[in-house]
Amino acid sequence: xxxxxxxxxxxxxxxxxxxxxxxxxxxxxxxxxxxxxxxxxxxxxxxxxxxxxxxxxxxxxxxxxxxxxxxxxxxxxxxxxxxxxxxxxxxxxxxxxxxxxxxxxxxxxxxxxxxxxxxxxxxxxxxxxxxxxxxxxxxxxxxxxxxxxxxxxxxxxxxxxxxxxxxxxxxxxxxxxxxxxxxxxxxxxxxxxxxxxxxxxxxxxxxxxxxxxxxxxxxxxxxxxxxxxxxxxxxxxxxxxxxxxxxxxxxxxxxxxxxxxxxxxxxxxxxxxxxxxxxxxxxxxxxxxxxxxxxxxxxxxxxxxxxxxxxxxxxxxxxxxxxxxxxxxxxxxxxxxxxxxxxxxxxxxxxxxxxxx
Amino acid sequence: xxxxxxxxxxxxxxxxxxxxxxxxxxxxxxxxxxxxxxxxxxxxxxxxxxxxxxxxxxxxxxxxxxxxxxxxxxxxxxxxxxxxxxxxxxxxxxxxxxxxxxxxxxxxxxxxxxxxxxxxxxxxxxxxxxxxxxxxxxxxxxxxxxxxxxxxxxxxxxxxxxxxxxxxxxxxxxxxxxxxxxxxxxxxxxxxxxxxxxxxxxxxxxxxxxxxxxxxxxxxxxxxxxxxxxxxxxxxxxx
Numbered sequence: 219x220x221x222x223x224x225x226x227x228x229x230x231x232x233x234x235x236x237x238x239x240x241x242x243x244x245x246x247x248x249x250x251x252x253x254x255x256x257x258x259x260x261x262x263x264x265x266x267x268x269x270x271x272x273x274x275x276x277x278x279x280x281x282x283x284x285x286x287x288x289x290x291x292x293x294x295x296x297x298x299x300x301x302x303x304x305x306x307x308x309x310x311x312x313x314x315x316x317x318x319x320x321x322x323x324x325x326x327x328x329x330x331x332x333x334x335x336x337x338x339x340x341x342x343x344x345x346x347x348x349x350x351x352x353x354x355x356x357x358x359x360x361x362x363x364x365x366x367x368x369x370x371x372x373x374x375x376x377x378x379x380x381x382x383x384x385x386x387x388x389x390x391x392x393x394x395x396x397x398x399x400x401x402x403x404x405x406x407x408x409x410x411x412x413x414x415x416x417x418x419x420x421x422x423x424x425x426x427x428x429x430x431x432x433x434x435x436x437x438x439x440x441x442x443x444x445x446x447x448x449x450x451x452x453x454x455x456x457x458x459x460x461x462x463x464x465x466x467x468x469x470x471x472x473x474x475x476x477x478x479x480x481x482x483x484x485x486x487x488x489x490x491x492x493x494x495x496x497x498x499x500x501x502x503x504x505x506x507x508x509x510x511x512x513x514x515x516x517x518x519x520x521x522x523x524x525x526x527x528x529x530x531x532x533x534x535x536x537x538x539x540x541x542x543x544x545x546x547x548x549x550x551x552x553x554x555x556x557x558x559x560x561x562x563x564x565x566x567x568x569x570x571x572x573x574x575x
Numbered sequence: 576x577x578x579x580x581x582x583x584x585x586x587x588x589x590x591x592x593x594x595x596x597x598x599x600x601x602x603x604x605x606x607x608x609x610x611x612x613x614x615x616x617x618x619x620x621x622x623x624x625x626x627x628x629x630x631x632x633x634x635x636x637x638x639x640x641x642x643x644x645x646x647x648x649x650x651x652x653x654x655x656x657x658x659x660x661x662x663x664x665x666x667x668x669x670x671x672x673x674x675x676x677x678x679x680x681x682x683x684x685x686x687x688x689x690x691x692x693x694x695x696x697x698x699x700x701x702x703x704x705x706x707x708x709x710x711x712x713x714x715x716x717x718x719x720x721x722x723x724x725x726x727x728x729x730x731x732x733x734x735x736x737x738x739x740x741x742x743x744x745x746x747x748x749x750x751x752x753x754x755x756x757x758x759x760x761x762x763x764x765x766x767x768x769x770x771x772x773x774x775x776x777x778x779x780x781x782x783x784x785x786x787x788x789x790x791x792x793x794x795x796x797x798x799x800x801x802x803x804x805x806x807x808x809x810x811x812x813x814x
Contacts, residue, residue, distance in 0.1 A: 231813075269662050272813040288667050288810065291578065293663035305654035307589075315659075321581035322663050366659070 227277035237263040239429035252416035255426035261409035298367030304380040308352035337365040357388030432531040447486035469531035578665040582673035599640040606632040607693040614701035621701035626775035645729025646743030686801040710780035719793035727801025734809040
């Protein structure tokens with residue numbers, strides 16, 4: 219079952235700025251879906267549309283199987299939302315704020331008290347429960363926001379940049395909290411531009427750029443694609459000889475490489491297993507008399523893969539338009555009742571047609 | 576309905592603890608003490624003392640206060656509204672209804688809480704108690720209607736202007752413009768200035784009933800229009 223499904227979702231602000239450009243996305247029940255993209259890609263706009271805080275300019279949008287509008291308070295009761303750097307009534311305490319959220323949600327007073335006590339303990343704020351929110355750090359406010367988002371035990375949890383502005387220990391704490399929440403039968407969508415966070419908690423990933431979803435698929439597939447054929451090295455000794463002979467690796471498989479000081483980054487463009495590439499590189503080091511200080515096949519892999527896809531998408535503008543037109547000609551108008559895959563919509567676990575690195 | 580009541584309660588508590596409300600009440604009460612003392616010690620008529628109090632203190636101070644209360648109603652907490660309230664199970668109608676109710680309640684409560692005892696004391700202690708109870712009630716209702724006709728448009732403006740300051744300022748300017756319009760079309764008695772300058776006569780019960788009703792209905796309609804605009808605009812707005 220699709221918990222969230224958008225088809226050609228478009229948002230244009232005041233006929234000046236295109237925030238979402240025919241975004242088609244599908245999130246299945248139970249997924250922890252990472253929506254990743256640079257600043258201004260359209261992540262927060264997507265969430266505001268999902269919550270009915272804004273109306274789409276065009277396209278279709280269903281949440282938990284129903285169309286979301288600003289007046290669908292009943293649908294929002296089934297959703298929890300954590301905004302970026304959440305703003306709370308500063309004079310309230312966490313208990314006061316969660317009581318307020320509980321009363322908005324129509325929770326009986328006793329139930330709200332039990333729930334807020336449980337949640338404050340879960341997000342490790344019991345000791346700060348009597349302090350006013352105005353004195354809280356960003357991390358503490360984020361944890362209050364997570365508790366508030368969970369007050370109604372939502373079926374769908376939407377987290378917008380949950381680790382934004384946090385120090386490493388704060389980030390770790392929030393990520394741990396999300397992991398624990400994700401352990402239940404609940405769908406979570408996390409927007410972020412910190413790829414490490416996505417890698418730690420998400421089962422699926424969607425990459426959004428300039429208001430379009432340019433990649434969607436399981437996290438494991440993203441990792442596999444990212445690892446394919448990239449070896450990073452740090453050398454000492456006869457580095458010049460290694461650089462001179464690096465092109466000989468082309469005989470095995472065509473390569474791209476970059477040097478930065480004594481560090482090399484070699485990308486093989488073939489389809490051999492990674493181990494074979496590593497063996498070739500080690501043999502070359504040995505034969506040139508260079509000394510290996512460090513070798514890595516995974517550092518920044520997701521970041522690199524993400525940037526690669528952004529770059530690829532930028533270079534495919536017209537091609538993309540043609541593909542979109544072809545899809546719509548094939549599938550006909552939206553009201554035809556076709557499955558999302560027939561309209562070119564990325565299904566759960568379906569990778570968009572982008573070339574592997 | 577529960578969301579409406581929760582937001583209403585939250586907003587009334589917020590307003591009750593605000594410095595704006597405390598300052599507003601303090602100014603009205605301090606000035607009232609002065610006017611009661613004047614009424615008791617000088618050879619002044621009750622109707623004129625009360626009218627001067629309203630014209631010099633209640634009208635300008637309260638107009639400014641209600642313009643700010645209205646102007647800050649939605650735009651003053653835009654981030655909290657979208658992050659903490661409207662992203663949850665609250666409709667926009669419930670949110671605006673709660674905001675309008677709380678602001679109207681507070682404004683009416685302050686005016687009643689100040690005007691009732693002040694009128695009583697001035698009538699009691701002035702050397703010449705020429706005002707009638709019916710006249711004082713009618714005059715107070717007219718003043719309240721004029722002030723609510725500033726408050727409601729300020730709320731409407733705050734639903735689409737990002738700046739609370741401009742919402743309050745425009746509401747005050749619109750009120751002044753309306754007074755000028757009434758004056759130029761020959762209905763000066765219907766303008767806010769006309770209402771305030773004739774208050775002494777109204778307190779004495781000398782103003783025609785139809786004029787009193789016309790003032791209350793006219794400013795009541797402006798208030799209703801402002802509230803309606805607030806609902807209509809906010810329902811369509813992107814947050």
